[in-house]
Amino acid sequence: MKVVITGANGQLGRELVRQAKSTDFEVHPFDRQQLDITQKNRLKQVLARLSPAVVINAAAYSHVDRAEDEPDRAYAVNSDGPAYLARFCADYQHALIHISTDYVFDGNSDRPYRESDPIAPLGIYGHSKAKGEAAVRSALPQHIIVRTSWLYGVYGHNFVKTILKLAAEKKALNVVADQLGSPTSAADLATATLIIARKIGTAKKLAWGTYHYCGAGITTWHGLAEKVIELATRYTVLRIRQLEAISTAEWPTRAQRPLYSALDCTRTTAQFGINPLPWNQSLQNTIERIFTGK
Numbered sequence: 001m002k003v004v005i006t007g008a009n010g011q012l013g014r015e016l017v018r019q020a021k022s023t024d025f026e027v028h029p030f031d032r033q034q035l036d037i038t039q040k041n042r043l044k045q046v047l048a049r050l051s052p053a054v055v056i057n058a059a060a061y062s063h064v065d066r067a068e069d070e071p072d073r074a075y076a077v078n079s080d081g082p083a084y085l086a087r088f089c090a091d092y093q094h095a096l097i098h099i100s101t102d103y104v105f106d107g108n109s110d111r112p113y114r115e116s117d118p119i120a121p122l123g124i125y126g127h128s129k130a131k132g133e134a135a136v137r138s139a140l141p142q143h144i145i146v147r148t149s150w151l152y153g154v155y156g157h158n159f160v161k162t163i164l165k166l167a168a169e170k171k172a173l174n175v176v177a178d179q180l181g182s183p184t185s186a187a188d189l190a191t192a193t194l195i196i197a198r199k200i201g202t203a204k205k206l207a208w209g210t211y212h213y214c215g216a217g218i219t220t221w222h223g224l225a226e227k228v229i230e231l232a233t234r235y236t237v238l239r240i241r242q243l244e245a246i247s248t249a250e251w252p253t254r255a256q257r258p259l260y261s262a263l264d265c266t267r268t269t270a271q272f273g274i275n276p277l278p279w280n281q282s283l284q285n286t287i288e289r290i291f292t293g294k
Ligand SMILES: NC(=O)c1ccc[n+]([C@@H]2O[C@H](COP(=O)([O-])OP(=O)(O)OC[C@H]3O[C@@H](n4cnc5c(N)ncnc54)[C@H](OP(=O)(O)O)[C@@H]3O)[C@@H](O)[C@H]2O)c1
Pocket: 006, 007, 008, 009, 010, 011, 012, 013, 031, 032, 035, 036, 037, 038, 057, 058, 059, 060, 061, 062, 077, 081, 099, 100, 101, 102, 103, 129, 147, 148, 149, 150, 151, 152, 156, 157
C-alpha cells in the first residue's frame, strides 16, 4: 500500500517513517525541503505522479507562541497547506489522514473533549489548525482528522526533552501545575495513525471523520516533568533537586493555552480497535529509547 508522508522530519513524521518502513507499506516520505505543502503546484505534481492510497499530513507550523507573531506563516502551513492537500486528494482520489490538535478547544471543559464538542481556539496556532481541519472536511469526504495532545518523542524538540536538558543543568525548576492534559508519545501516535492507514486500504466501509488520540490518563506539565525526572534517574545523574509547582499566571506566555485539554478517545477505540497506553508507561518507553538509543 502506497503512503505519502509530509512533514517527514518532524517528531511525528520521523516516527511514522521509521515504523512504516518496517512494514509492507510503500513509503514516500517528504520533509519540508522536498515538499513544501504551501507550494500548490509542486504538491499537485507529486500527488499526481505518485498516486498513493493514503496521504498522511504530519507537516505543521507547531510553534504555539511564535505563531502569535507570525500568523501568516502559521495560517499558510496549518490552513492553506491542508486545504491544497485535501483538494488534490479529492481530485486524484487519495485518502488523507490529517493530524490536528487539542488546542482547537478553549479548555473550559470538565471532562475529556469528544470529537463532537464545539471548538473555540484561544490562539493563532489553534485557530490556524481549526481552519485547516475545516478546509479538509469541506474539500474531501475521504478524510480522517486525528487530534492529539501534548506530543513528545525521541526526535525533535518537545517538553520531555527540554525537561531532561534543564534537569541535567539546573538544581531547581518551576513548572506549571494548573494546566491539565494527556501526554502523547509520538511513537504511539505513529502506530495508531498507521493502523488507521491500513484500515483505509483494507476496509470495505470506513467511518471517515474526526478522531481523538492521546495517552491514557490526565496530568499536568508539572506531573509530567516529575515523572520524566523520576524515570531519567534510572539512566543518568541529574542535577535537579527541586521541582516547584507554579500557576499559569506565574509563567506568562505569548499565546494563551487551554487550562484543560484532555481528549476522549472512545470513538477511536470503537472504530479502529486502538487502545491508548497509560501516558506514564509510554513515557517510560520513550525515556528508555532516548537513553539507550534503541
Ligand atoms: N507538538 C505537540 O505538542 C502537538 C500537540 C498536539 C498536536 N500536534 C500536531 O501534531 C502534528 C505533528 O506535530 P510535531 O510535534 O511532529 O511537529 P514538528 O515536530 O514541528 O514537525 C512538523 C514538521 O513539519 C514541517 N513543516 C513545516 N512547514 C512545512 C511546510 N510548509 N511544508 C512541509 N513541511 C513543513 C517542519 O519542518 P521544519 O522543522 O523544517 O520547519 C517539521 O519537520 C502537527 O499537526 C501538530 O499540529 C502537536
